Amino acid sequence: MSNKIVVGYDGSESAHATLDFAVGLAKAQGASIVVAHVLEWSPYSFLTPNELEERHKRRGEELDRAEKAILGPVMKKLENSGVPVTKALRYGGIADTLCDIVKAEGASQVVVGRTGNSGLSSRIFGSVAGSLAQISPVPVTIVP
Amino acid sequence: MNRTLKAAAIAAPAVLAATAPALAQSIDQKVNEIFANSTGWFVNLIFSPFPGTSFPWIVAWLVIAATIFTLYFGFIQFRAFPHSISLVKGDYSDPDDAGEVSHFQALATALSGTVGLGNIAGVAVAVGIGGPGATFWMILAGLMGMASKFTECTLGVKYRNEYEDGTVSGGPMYYMTKGFTERGLPAGKFMAVLFSIFCILGALGGGNMFQANQAHAQITNVVGDFPGWITGIVFAAIVFAVIIGGLKSIASVTEKVVPFMGVLYVLTALVILLMNANMIGWAFGQIFAGAFTGLGVAGGMVGALIQGFKRAAFSNEAGVGSAAIAHSAVRTKEPITEGFVSLLEPFIDTVVICTMTALVIIITGQLVSDPATGLYLLDEGGATIQTIDGNKGVALTSAAFSSSFGWFKYVLAIAVILFAFSTMISWSYYGLKAWTFLFGEGHTKEIVFKVIFCIFVVIGASANLGPVIDFSDAAIFAMAVVNIVALYFLMPIVKGELDSYLSRLKSGEIRKFE
Numbered sequence: 003m004s005n006k007i008v009v010g011y012d013g014s015e016s017a018h019a020t021l022d023f024a025v026g027l028a029k030a031q032g033a034s035i036v037v038a039h040v041l042e043w044s045p046y047s048f049l050t051p052n053e054l055e056e057r058h059k060r061r062g063e064e065l066d067r068a069e070k071a072i073l074g075p076v077m078k079k080l081e082n083s084g085v086p087v088t089k090a091l092r093y094g095g096i097a098d099t100l101c102d103i104v105k106a107e108g109a110s111q112v113v114v115g116r117t118g119n120s121g122l123s124s125r126i127f128g129s130v131a132g133s134l135a136q137i138s139p140v141p142v143t144i145v146p
Numbered sequence: 147m148n149r150t151l152k153a154a155a156i157a158a159p160a161v162l163a164a165t166a167p168a169l170a171q172s173i174d175q176k177v178n179e180i181f182a183n184s185t186g187w188f189v190n191l192i193f194s195p196f197p198g199t200s201f202p203w204i205v206a207w208l209v210i211a212a213t214i215f216t217l218y219f220g221f222i223q224f225r226a227f228p229h230s231i232s233l234v235k236g237d238y239s240d241p242d243d244a245g246e247v248s249h250f251q252a253l254a255t256a257l258s259g260t261v262g263l264g265n266i267a268g269v270a271v272a273v274g275i276g277g278p279g280a281t282f283w284m285i286l287a288g289l290m291g292m293a294s295k296f297t298e299c300t301l302g303v304k305y306r307n308e309y310e311d312g313t314v315s316g317g318p319m320y321y322m323t324k325g326f327t328e329r330g331l332p333a334g335k336f337m338a339v340l341f342s343i344f345c346i347l348g349a350l351g352g353g354n355m356f357q358a359n360q361a362h363a364q365i366t367n368v369v370g371d372f373p374g375w376i377t378g379i380v381f382a383a384i385v386f387a388v389i390i391g392g393l394k395s396i397a398s399v400t401e402k403v404v405p406f407m408g409v410l411y412v413l414t415a416l417v418i419l420l421m422n423a424n425m426i427g428w429a430f431g432q433i434f435a436g437a438f439t440g441l442g443v444a445g446g447m448v449g450a451l452i453q454g455f456k457r458a459a460f461s462n463e464a465g466v467g468s469a470a471i472a473h474s475a476v477r478t479k480e481p482i483t484e485g486f487v488s489l490l491e492p493f494i495d496t497v498v499i500c501t502m503t504a505l506v507i508i509i510t511g512q513l514v515s516d517p518a519t520g521l522y523l524l525d526e527g528g529a530t531i532q533t534i535d536g537n538k539g540v541a542l543t544s545a546a547f548s549s550s551f552g553w554f555k556y557v558l559a560i561a562v563i564l565f566a567f568s569t570m571i572s573w574s575y576y577g578l579k580a581w582t583f584l585f586g587e588g589h590t591k592e593i594v595f596k597v598i599f600c601i602f603v604v605i606g607a608s609a610n611l612g613p614v615i616d617f618s619d620a621a622i623f624a625m626a627v628v629n630i631v632a633l634y635f636l637m638p639i640v641k642g643e644l645d646s647y648l649s650r651l652k653s654g655e656i657r658k659f660e
Contacts, residue, residue, distance in 0.1 A: 041245060043244055043245050045236050045239065045244070045248035045250055045251065046248070046250050046251075047251065048251070048254050048255070048258070048398075048401045048402050048404075048405060049247070049251050049254075049255055049398075049401065050255065050394075050397045050398065050401050050571060050572075050575075051255055051259070051471075051472055051475075051571070051572055051575040051576075052397075052575060053398075054247050054251065054252065054255055054472070054475035054476075055313050055314055055315070055475050056312075056313050057246060057247045057475060057477075058246060058247070058312040058313070058314065058475075058477065059311050059312030059313050061245045061246055061312075062312055064245070065245075092244065093244035093245030094241075094244050099244075102241070
């Protein structure tokens with residue numbers, strides 16, 4: 003099994019900390035890193051006719067923005083970290099899609115941060131880290 | 147808007163209504179009079195009967211078309227039904243296309259344009275005039291209409307325009323121009339122009355005035371009578387804010403609440419039916435007996451049939467061409483898949499939701515019949531069936547649901563307003579597509595249409611149900627006249643797509659994604 007670590011990354015403060023942790027892990031284990039960014043999306047959501055018409059265009063813009071504002075800078079930053087880095091950019095439910103990326107990459111573990119939401123909102127909406135821990139096929143590290 | 151202004155805005159119409167009821171009512175009357183006079187000829191043209199009969203040619207036109215499509219595609223609505231469900235579930239969608247418009251989304255958006263007052267008020271009109279028997283013909287029309295919808299939506303996706311910036315435009319005007327050129331047929335452009343004109347009228351009629359009219363009826367039913375133009379202005383202001391002001395939040399909230407309301411509506415209807423489970427057999431008896439004898443309604447069996455077919459077509463819009471506009475944005479390599487998905491639309495709209503409404507009206511005993519003969523009694527005018535409290539249209543549905551759950555009329559009022567609103571938003575889009583097809587795209591041109599659209603909201607809320615429903619039907623059916631002619635000429639193309647797709651599905655070339 004290849005030694006790959008998938009890191010869930012959304013550009014936030016805590017995502018940076020998560021990434022730093024993962025880089026340390028990868029160095030120690032001689033692993034490579036896949037920086038994964040997931041754009042929240044459900045094929046079962048409801049859109050207006052206007053949104054339907056523009057969806058393809060918007061999708062292009064969203065991918066472009068994610069590439070430039072989120073993945074681009076982080077790839078640049080990791081260039082000289084001494085760890086081999088690749089990226090993955092996908093649409094979908096965040097936890098499910100991270101699992102898909104893990105499978106597609108043949109990764110051996112996955113590292114995510116947590117947003118720090120507790121209480122009511124995560125009771126209603128669930129938390130990405132929590133659901134990932136439930137469904138992931140490989141060990142999950144949750145960085146606080 | 148600050149609070150004082152808001153309060154003033156709410157108070158002003160109320161004060162006006164209280165101080166000058168006579169004036170207010172006369173505005174409504176005036177609007178109604180002008181409207182009825184100026185649209186009468188168009189209505190008469192569309193609904194003129196076959197010579198020597200009372201059977202409108204337009205109804206025959208729709209029925210014959212649906213029958214031809216059903217036979218030509220070998221009962222595709224039944225054969226492809228399970229495959230349609232798989233497509234909507236996303237079993238055949240490429241995961242790499244995530245983030246694009248899914249089959250589910252295209253279907254949901256098209257449905258929120260069609261599920262609306264047709265299902266609540268339209269059915270009440272059908273049953274109120276045609277009796278329970280109208281339900282039978284309505285269901286039949288819904289089942290047959292699935293084939294019409296399949297044909298037009300396949301073509302809508304196949305001949306859509308995809309622009310460089312990634313946006314898409316589709317609909318009958320595009321398959322008329324491009325499809326006719328491809329087949330070497332003349333007059334494609336002419337038909338597209340004609341269709342666009344009727345589409346604009348349909349958007350202003352069924353997609354707008356009928357909605358405003360029945361929303362107002364529903365509001366007065368709950369809060370008491372007041373002049374329609376007040377509702378009209380409030381509605382117009384909100385529509386204005388969304389389609390001109392670009393207030394997307396209102397539209398997207400509606401878009402999310404409407405499906406929920408639809409489900410709530412069907413569930414409530416089911417509960418009422420279960421509470422009266424012993425009557426369901428009797429109700430179906432009434433429906434079948436009424437379908438072939440009329441049970442005393444005006445026009446007898448033919449009267450029931452005309453009402454059933456008319457209201458079904460008005461509700462599910464199969465063959466009208468509007469759905470082809472909504473469905474054309476889906477991301478798929480196979481246009482035919484959107485045809486499969488779209489055939490679920492008349493099923494959900496008419497066979498499920500409309501039937502629920504009709505059953506609830508029948509089972510709760512809203513229609514007055516003569517206990518001795520079992521025939522329904524007619525009103526003084528001799529056109530409509532007597533109802534317990536003299537209700538018609540949406541008020542009849544409301545009374546039927548409220549007889550089991552008193553509070554439901556409030557829920558229904560909210561549902562009606564939301565349905566009306568989402569249908570208006572959808573139709574403002576269909577109308578705009580036709581408008582820009584005729585006049586070209588451009589900010590000012592689009593604003594002109596949108597302002598006209600808002601003005602018609604006010605007219606629709608002010609006028610009486612009769613003239614509004616006549617004009618709405620006439621405009622929507624006029625679209626079907628042009629659209630169905632195009633479908634006849636283009637259906638071999640759909641057949642080619644269908645055969646190719648089915649053989650690849652069978653050979654395993656097209657298969658589910660894991």
